[in-house]
Each structure stands twice: as structure tokens, then as C-alpha cells.
Amino acid sequence: GAGVSQSPSNKVTEKGKDVELRCDPISGHTALYWYRQSLGQGLEFLIYFQGNSAPDKSGLPSDRFSAERTGGSVSTLTIQRTQQEDSAVYLCASSLGPGDEQYFGPGTRLTVT
């Protein structure tokens, strides 16, 4: 079956602009996660959605970052007023249930100039 998909694969934006990153999880997966990975670094947790529960936003680095998940499926991560330090690969993952094996999308490489 289809895996996790993310779009765009690459995004170059100017400092101060807003960007939206999209994630389409595996069908039937109730949990969805967003991570950020800077070059040569580990995974930084951003936000976690589980079913209809309130999301765990504890990893969002600032109020410029927000995410939503519509209809329990597609998720959008929005970064407002982008800064150069936001440059990274943004990874989305989904799992069948909370804490199950996570399956990652290919990521969106964001470059802020």
C-alpha cells in the first residue's frame, strides 16, 4: 500500500515568509507525528496527533509554528515569519496506534534564505 507522503519535497523561501508543509499519513493510521532534523543532528520532536484527542504540542519551538490535522488524516505544519534557523528537513511519520511502529515520509527540505 501507499506509504506516508509529504509535499513539497523541497521548499526554498525568503526570511519572513510563511510556509505550509503537508503530510498524508498511511490510510487507517490514527497517530501522526512531525519531527525536524537539522543537518547531522538527531530527530527533534515537534507535535503529535492521536485520533480526536488534543495534540501534544510540547515540541513546537516557538509560537511561529503550528499544525493541524483535518478529518483525522492529512496534516499541515505551518511556519510563520520563517527564520534562517528554521532551515532543516521536516519529517512526518504515522503509526497505526499510539506508540506503535512509526513509518516516515520522505521529508520536506526547507531552506530559508
Added chain:
Amino acid sequence: QKEVEQNSGPLSVPEGAIASLNCTYSDRGSQSFFWYRQYSGKSPELIMSIYSNGDKEDGRFTAQLNKASQYVSLLIRDSQPSDSATYLCAQRGNAGKSTFGDGTTLTVKP
């Protein structure tokens, strides 16, 4: 103290040898543990999951869990150059959120 600790490496082994990757965790209540492999420029992919004390084998890979020592390891037998990658250890935490280690970089030399 980080919730999940891994030696960053790099770990270098000759082709055909056993590679041993180690991970320690701080949450004694954690029940689920995962190993992911990440090739350079790619996203992580799941290799193994382990939930019970002891060994779990899948092909050339063996995961070992010791909850008393809060220790998880991954053994790769007959290492191949294609196994060269960064290996991430993860534990399931409260409410389903997983915590990842920073990864160990493995190089298998032909």
C-alpha cells in the same frame, strides 16, 4: 540526562563482522522499543521492534532488551557495506509519543 542515549560513533567494523549498537533509556515504565536505520539524505526506516526482555531475531538482525538494566541493543551479523547508515533507537513514552536517541553512525568497510 537524555531520555534515550546512544554512542554517536562512528562505529567502524569490517565486512562480515558483527556490529553491536547500544542504547540506554531512563523511563523505567517504557514497554516498547524500536530500532530505525537512516541512510544519509533519507528518512528513517523501521528495522526492529521489541517489547519483551530477551532477544528477537530477524534475519541478520537481533534486538536485545534488558529492562532491569534499561538497555537495548541491536546486533548486525555478517555486516555488509550496505548496512553503513545511522541507527536510531527509540522508546515509547507516555501517551504514545516516542523518544529517539541521536543515533549511532555505522561504517562497514569492505
